[in-house]
Each structure stands twice: as C-alpha cells, then as structure tokens.
Amino acid sequence: MDAASAPGAGGSGGRMSPPVPRIVIVGAGAIGAFYGAILQRAGARVEVVLRSHVDIVRARGFSIDSPMGDLSYRPAAVHHIADAATPGADVVICCVKVLPEVDRAALIAPWLGPQSAIALIENGLDIEPPVAAALPGHPLVSALAFVAVSRRAPGEIEHQAYGRLTLGAWPSGVSAEARDLAAWFEAGGIDVKCSASIVRERWAKSLWNTPFNPISVLADGADTVTLLETPGGETLARAAMTEVMAVAAADGHPLPADAVDRNIEATRRMPAYRNSMALDYRAGRALEVDAILGNVVARAEALGVAVPRLHTLRTLIAMREREAAARG
C-alpha cells in the first residue's frame, strides 16, 4: 500500500483499483473493533486478534451500534492470541491497553512481514519506544483516538460519539504509511488529522488526561462535575495541568499559553463525564497509569522539572494498587 493506492485514488474513471490492504488489528476491544469496522467499510481486509470471546466473534462478528449507522461486520479472519499467526500483514494495528505486564511488541511481531507497517492506536506518552526498539525497521504510525466507545457485551460495541483520529509517523513527520492509513480511515467515514508532530499531539492530549484520569480514580471514580465543583478542585486541576505544560515545554513541545484555560472551559461545558480510567477503576480493570501519568512524571524527572502534584497523584495510585494487591 502506498499513497497512490489509497482508496480515494481509485475506483472511478477506469483507473486501476487500489490493492486491498491486509490489516491485522491486535486487541479488538471497543476501540479496535470500532476502527476495524471503519477500515472494513472502506474496503480493507480486516483481521482481528483476540484474547477472549473468539468463538462469539467468529460466529457473529462484531455488532456495533453507532450514530454513523449500523457498523456491524464480520472480520475477514478472527484469530485467537495463541493461534499460529499468518505473517505479512500490510499494517498491524495495536489497540491493546498499555500496561507494564503486556509485551505489545511480542503480540505484534508474529503478524509482521518484512514490509509491514505498525500503527498504535493507544493513549499516553512515550508508548512508542518499547515497540520501536523491539521491532526496528518497520514504519511506525502513532495515533490518538478521540472517540467514545464502550463494550456492552462480548462482540457488542456501542459507539456513543466522535471518532476522529490524529496520527503521524513516529517520532515525527508524515510518512507515506501515515497518509495511506489516514486515507483508508477517511474512506470509512472518519475525520483524520495528519500531524507531523505526533509527540506534540500526545502532549496536547496529556494536558487533560494526565491530571484528570488519576484525580478521578483517587476521587473514587468521580465525574468531571464533582471534580470541578469540589472546593480546591479546579485549582488542583489547573495546577496539575500547568505542571504538564512545563514538562511538555522542557521536552521541546510548548503548548499554547491559553491551553489550560481552554481545557478547563471545555470541561465545564461538558455534561458530567467519567473518563476511561475512572470507568476502568470502577470496573476493577487494570489502569494505564504508566502510559497516562507515570511516563510524564519520569520525563519530568529526567528533564529536571518539578511536578509535585503529578508525583503525588502517581504515588498515591501506586500505593492503592499495592494495598489492593496485598489484600488480594
């Protein structure tokens, strides 16, 4: 797949149809299943690799209820994570949670051929280096999803709103692989922003996620209205966001001076919102603490930037997890 083969370039006027790319999605939870539907709708061959509920998805495919219409689909193949892999995908898209105990490179590797690109649709900062280091020589596309999706039951996804992707080559630039993938997502009906500075985009998203996700967990899963209405809450959120700004600037990615104000104002305009880490916490699922918060604190420490509030949040969450583990 190269730029000339993107779906927008073919299918009309007697020009050659673009070759159909083989896309393997590793981890098809709500996010992976949703973006797989978009790609299949665009005409790609979509395979998924699952850890659980393989039989259900093989039998029924994914049922996806969406404001975009019914996005239900049957992937071209449904693999179990322990099955023998078929290497040589054009793109392997990784949508698994970024957790210390999950070796994402090991999950991606079996599906690669010499020419395969890798795309990560995952949250957080500094989530690319372990994959890039373990799988050198493969073009790496890094993507942020702005989407509200959740899984209602095995194979049943609800797409509530949004869907936009921001993507670019990692560590920077807009590669042919990034442009091609963007074209396939756009052909499937999704807005895509190609960015030449995906690390900066990650910092911009971290500005909100890095403070609000852990604060919400420590507030026992409280929503945004509760967080901001508590005395001291907006002050804490602003101060923690300002710490993220300082680390981003020291990392070479200064964010706009009014970014904190604009994020707080946007949060105040939202209805009460429970973020993904709060939902994971309430459901007893593992939390992406390192990707969202720990990597920012580590970078702050490496750059010599003081982040007392972020450090406090990270340590308190680590204490909670240790206490939970001790209680079993």
Add this chain to the structure above:
Amino acid sequence: MDAASAPGAGGSGGRMSPPVPRIVIVGAGAIGAFYGAILQRAGARVEVVLRSHVDIVRARGFSIDSPMGDLSYRPAAVHHIADAATPGADVVICCVKVLPEVDRAALIAPWLGPQSAIALIENGLDIEPPVAAALPGHPLVSALAFVAVSRRAPGEIEHQAYGRLTLGAWPSGVSAEARDLAAWFEAGGIDVKCSASIVRERWAKSLWNTPFNPISVLADGADTVTLLETPGGETLARAAMTEVMAVAAADGHPLPADAVDRNIEATRRMPAYRNSMALDYRAGRALEVDAILGNVVARAEALGVAVPRLHTLRTLIAMREREAAARG
C-alpha cells in the same frame, strides 16, 4: 483546684487533703474513657457525657483492659448529651472528634460555672480558636494524647500502649490550670509533659499526622510499611512533611532541621501501623480532615506558603467525600 490542691501535695504528713475536683468529660469514646479512668484512679470525681450507649455505661461502667492493669471504673455520673446539665464543673474536658458539623463549644457550655477551666484532648491544628471564641473567660488547656486505645464494644476499651500527654495553656504558657491537671494525670499514672508552647507541640505532632493520615486514606487505608515501600512513597512523605515544616516556620514555630529524617526513621522502625484516620476511613466513620490537614493548608494559604502536596491531598479527600455523599 489550684496548684496547692494537686494530689501530690496532700494525703501525707497530716497536711490538708486536696479538694476533690469535679471533672466532666464530654465525649467518652476510647480516649475520653481512658483518661477518665486515669483521673478517677487519681481520686478525682469523674462524670462523662455520652451521645450513645448511656444505658450500658450506667449499668456496667467502663471496662478497660490495659498494660497498666485493669482500669475499669464506674464514673461518678453518666449523662446523656440531651440530659439537663449540672453546671459548675472544675474542669470540662472535651474529647469529641473535631468535625465541621460538631459544635464543641455548645457541648461544653452547659457544664461550665464561672470558674470552670476547659481542657481539649484532641488532635489537629487550630482546634482551639472556635472554643475560645465561643466561651471566653475560661482558662483553656490544650492537650495532645500519645496513646493507642480503641473501643472494642460499647463501654469496652482496649488500651494497647502509651498514654503520655503533652499539655499547656492555650495559646501559650503553663497556667495553674495546666499544672493542676497535669498533676492529677500524673497521680493516675500517666507521664505528662507541660509545655509553654502548645501550638509548637501541635506543629510537631502535625509533622507526621498531617501527611500520613490523608495519604493513608487515599491509599485505601494502607499501613505505614505499604506507604513507605511503594516506589515514590518515602519521597512523597518527606516532601509533604517538608511542606508542614515550612508552614510551621512561617507561623513562628520552626521545627528542628532533622525533624523529617527523625520521623521517617522512627516510622521505619515501627511495625506496620494503620493510623487513626485510616481506621476511621475503613470503618466508614467521619474523618478529622479539617483539624489534621485542612487547617494546615488554610494557614499555609494565609501565610503565603506553597504546599502543593498538602493541597492536593486535601482536595482529593474532599472529592472522595463529595463523591461518597453523591452516591448516598
């Protein structure tokens, strides 16, 4: 009761016996019941004012199991909080939790006569001003208890260890009332440190309590070993204690330069310890957040001292309480 009437001054060599003071203890949970036992053992007339379990305590008195021996006793009178009060106590000792919804002055007032002293055996900082403002003209003794006691059942107290009191006149000095009360406690077998600077003593105790209590709550009730063994835990504890040091110094009560080191070392020497706020949290009881933490943050803000970690802790606890209230 004045200095000459303290118990050590009488009872031998044909001198006049000291008059027996009438002491009313408002709030006889574990702490109040324990110190009442000490005073009654010294020969004072001890009355208690209870909110609950009046019938049980009237029928059986307090059962107190202690390394000092059996401290069980029947108070001279057991009053319910709603009963008509008999004013004119020599000393009214308040041992109720310091909570925003509890008007301690209103609980103390009915038992006072024109000459009555007031003593507070309670934790926290700036817990005296509301009582002093509402009940002017009464000598005020402020006391810190270093004691491990807990209530096993209504009227049944277990004294595990310690018992020392540090007390002084509030806001400063060692008044005759402070010396007298100290003498009665000492006569009952308790070590007492009379301090001319009880506010400084409160700062010294806050150095540990102000960070460790809320950190433990936010860590879901974790003990000291868990807190210090978590990566980042000791760093957080030290940094938060250093913030308390800065506020204390700005308030005119500088603590020794090695106070943080010494407190951390002492904490590391202790067996795993769950502090009182952690126990209250786990039992679903109200937390003395304002007395222990909020008043320190308020004083920091009034004095212009930056306390990012303490502010974060206070706000997170407030968010938790708001979230819990919203869930009902």
